[in-house]
Amino acid sequence: MVDKIVPSYCFVKDATYYFSRHVPVDLREHYSTNRIQLCLKTRSPHNAANAVKSINQKLDDYWMALRLSTMDNPALRFLKDRAVKPSAAPLLSEALDTYLRLKGSNKASTFHRGAKRNVRAVIDVLGDKPIDQYRSSDAAAYRDYSLERGLTVASVKRNFSTIRSIINLTLSEQGIDCRNPFSKVFFPELDDVKDRKPIPIDTLRLIQRRSKQINDDRRWLLSLISDTGMRLAEAAGLAKEDIRLDAEIPHLIIQPHPWRSLKTKGSSRLIPLVGQSLWAAKQVLSDSNNTTEFAFPRYTNNSGCNAGSASATLNKWLHNNFPGDYVIHS
Structure with a gap:
């Protein structure tokens, strides 16, 4: 019997692949643990390798952003006005109100409950910010949080679809020129979909x-x-x-x-x-x-x-x- 090759940053438990990576020493003050471990919800080494590659890329990008956020900007002295103006964009909770008012009038109660549930989950994790203040790294962090809770990739994609629609509508209604941070978020191809069979x-x-x-x-x-x-x-x-x-x-x-x-x-x-x-x-x-x-x-x-x-x-x-x-x- 030939053992399966375990990709880097992985370990296998009960035939399922897990991601594992140390948090860099200079960034540990931002974390409650020194190691990040995630269940990849797959038994395929190929799928695990692809998921690890994606997660590592996101972590590297996010960690670089954290490091840059603590550095002084050498170009600040060339700015005419160094004061940061507060955002005039509505909060995510306010965008939800707009969405339900414009699109929810003839919808079933499940439409309202689903939208409210998805927005509440984002606010619980990322906070209730002006919609132009969320970053792609925030969306990636929320994706990882959702997968860690045991949601399938398909479920998380549906949730993201609702959040994207809510933000897009308010951006369009109020003429706000910014990219929706919940768009173009990468989702790993995990073998986590249950095969539901018809009742015999x-x-x-x-x-x-x-x-x-x-x-x-x-x-x-x-x-x-x-x-x-x-x-x-x-x-x-x-x-x-x-x-x-x-x-x-x-x-x-x-x-x-x-x-x-x-x-x-x-x-x-x-x-x-x-x-x-x-x-x-x-x-x-x-x-x-x-x-x-x-x-x-x-x-x-x-x-x-x-x-x-x-x-x-x-x-x-x-x-x-x-x-x-x-x-x-x-």
């Missing part, structure tokens, strides 16, 4: 049988999506009038509502009801305890549709009662 048909039938036995609104919701392929938020946000059992072919009308938008304009459609989903639809309309206009008032009201809560509840039930790591996304 035998397991799906077992879930459907158990759902009929329990016969409550949570199981009706699960049953409704099990035979239709619709998104959980689409089902949780249904109005009773969206369920048409008296038609020649019983069906659901998937359409936007004030309390629940759709993911895309093309998401509006009719979905025929068959098998388990037809049973679930009949249960919903025959529920005498539900006097609202909503099919699932546990998760929906005039203020919005909390599909995230439904997802958490159903996923917990699936994990506790059925084999396999199956997930229902909201």
